[in-house]
Amino acid sequence: MSSPLLEAVALSCERDWRLLFESFTTTILRGDRIGLIGPNGSGKTSLLRLLSGLMQPTAGEVLLNGRGLESQRGELARNLLWIGHAAGIKGLLTAEENLTWLCALHQPATRDAIWQALDAVGLRGFEDVPCHTLSAGQQRRVGLARLYLSPPPLWILDEPFTALPMMGVAQLERHLTSHCEQGGMVVLTTHHSLIEKPAGFREIDLGQRAA
Numbered sequence: 001m002s003s004p005l006l007e008a009v010a011l012s013c014e015r016d017w018r019l020l021f022e023s024f025t026t027t028i029l030r031g032d033r034i035g036l037i038g039p040n041g042s043g044k045t046s047l048l049r050l051l052s053g054l055m056q057p058t059a060g061e062v063l064l065n066g067r068g069l070e071s072q073r074g075e076l077a078r079n080l081l082w083i084g085h086a087a088g089i090k091g092l093l094t095a096e097e098n099l100t101w102l103c104a105l106h107q108p109a110t111r112d113a114i115w116q117a118l119d120a121v122g123l124r125g126f127e128d129v130p131c132h133t134l135s136a137g138q139q140r141r142v143g144l145a146r147l148y149l150s151p152p153p154l155w156i157l158d159e160p161f162t163a164l165p166m167m168g169v170a171q172l173e174r175h176l177t178s179h180c181e182q183g184g185m186v187v188l189t190t191h192h193s194l195i196e197k198p199a200g201f202r203e204i205d206l207g208q209r210a211a
Contacts, residue, residue: 003066004029005079005154005185006051011060013046020046021206022059028154031200033180034187038207044189045085045158047206051187052082052156077106081151085158087139091132095123095142098131102146109149117148120175122168137163147175155179157188 004027012022020043028034028051036044049055051062053069053076062069064076089098096114103109109117115127121141131139140163147155155176161169169192176186177198194201 002030005065007063007066008047008051009061009063011047011050011062012058013043013050013055014058015043015046019058024060026204028185028187029200030153030183030185031180031198032185032187033176033198033201035194035201035203036187036189037203037205042206044206048082048156048158048187048189052080054082077152079152080154080156081106081146082156083143083146083158083160085162087131087136087143089131089139089142092130094128094130095134095145096127098142099145099149102143103149106152107150113149114145117145118142120148121145121171135163137165137168140164141168144172147172147179153183154185155187157186159189159191161190161192 006028008024008026011024013020020041024047036047038044046055050057053062053073064072064079069076090101093101095118096111099109099114099117118124118127121144123138123141123145126134126138131142134142144160160172164172173194180186180198180200
């Protein structure tokens with residue numbers, strides 16, 4: 001078996017004086033697609049942020065290639081793409097400008113690649129449109145277009161299907177499956193009932209782990 005890219009070791013998380021979960025341990029291997037489920041308040045988003053290095057755990061640690069995150073922030077940025085519940089874009093910039101800016105954080109993308117990514121999420125013709133004029137679903141798709149621009153191997157996604165039409169949900173599911181089949185990894189939260197469950201798929205119910 002290959003070594004895990006990312007490991008959670010005995011993680012505990014406390015928010016607002018409440019322990020959301022404790023002693024959580026898992027590994028993320030090539031090809032894995034992990035769905036975090038559980039009721040609101042069970043710590044799904046907090047766990048994603050811990051795995052992404054955006055929060056510090058109350059106890060335990062997250063390892064990247066066997067080493068702590070704090071000593072290798074650059075390596076984490078090269079290996080992990082975080083897309084949160086919000087679109088994560090700037091309203092005054094166009095769709096193309098937003099993707100140019102976002103991709104510069106990982107790997108610069110050509111204009112042709114950006115236009116192809118926007119086409120893939122159903123936004124052909126919106127390349128030069130300021131994002132504040134787009135609907136919530138369209139803004140969400142601008143952010144998700146990053147998944148089509150040769151991003152890092154591990155995608156951590158918080159409610160990626162929110163505000164997407166049915167066709168957009170199905171297309172994104174297929175893209176996530178393809179990414180995992182090619183050796184990528186996905187960890188996500190969703191209230192959407194997943195249709196595609198590839199070989200590396202597993203669910204983790206944080207509601208059953210509540211402290």
